[in-house]
Amino acid sequence: MKIIVIDYDAGNTANVLRALEKVGIKAELSADKSKILAASGLILPGVGAFPAAMAELERRGLVPVIKVAAAAGTPILGICLGMQLLLKKGLEHGETAGLGLIPGLCREIPAKAGYPVPHMGWNDLQVKQASPLTAGLQDESVYFVHSYFTDVPEEYLDAAADYSIQVPAMIHKNNVYGVQFHPEKSGDVGLGILKKFVALCD
Template sequence: MILVIDYDAGNTANVLRALRKLGIPAELSADPEKILSASGLILPGVGAYPTAMKELEERGLVSVIKEAVAKGTPLLGICLGMQLLTEQGLEHEETQGLGFIPGVCRAIPANKEKPVPHTGWNNLHVQQATALTAGLEDKDVYFVHSFFTDVPRQYIDVVADYGIQIPAMIHKEKVFGAQFHPEKSGDIGLGIIEKFVNLCQ
């Protein structure tokens, strides 16, 4: 069973719809027992880094997610969910993240040619192959974000050019992140979700 972590941080309905379209059994829950027994976890997210971390902490989910990852459960963070995988976020205030991947979540520098938020379809460039990156070179996916994960190069799998090289997908061991929304990125995005589920099995 794939479990979508419920912490009132948006886009869960679209993620569940994508999983149903793929015929994948999935559930939305904040139940620690279900999180710890899931074959794979998806951490979605739309909103602000400090608010999201506060919600996870108040629901007692930070330690549960860390326990699940420590025992080898694959985790996919989407959009804000990917940003929370880092050690620290600088949105509004300094906030400690989940700390699965070294790095800091920073504001995208704005200019006239590249307005912030970075919204719309953008081209992907694969930096290193992982279980999720096959077939992604030069494909377009849908982004909506104002912050990016500033992480060491060895954790960056895919980038998108938006004035700077935006890490579009990152990973460390069995923890993966997608800055874009695979659930809103057509067949390419569905393929990424399917690859993640296959990894969980």
């Protein structure tokens, strides 16, 4: 089994690779198209801005490759910005087309007294529907750092956190999954989610 963490210079990749190692998986960081297409599972991490991240994926020729892997049924996990890129569009600094693997728009978290943006810190998960990654996660706490949220139709929303709004925390469509929080910074709960994802890839 080979898990590839997609390399497009936009991630917290060292921490993600370390967390995978803790659950017994030696993943590889790569932008190699043939390796990505041959992988048992793909992780798209991300920290930063939606337009810059999409531009870099396009520059490396990885957008069609990720879409082919998704269509072939390869399990894909987007983390933080990586989850936002799974959507149809992002509205950060104007409008940018995303990967279009899950319907929805990435929007800015509305400013509200007492709820600073970026949304940073630990929040409890409320499971909205069962998915292969949500077992045992009700009321578990995970670590978020983000200013934008994924506005998706309810059928794709697996778990949410309460902030100034209901923040989609976990989404999925078919074999494509996203987590808005950082599982690699969320202790045993986060490692458990990565373990469940790895099981899907096996």
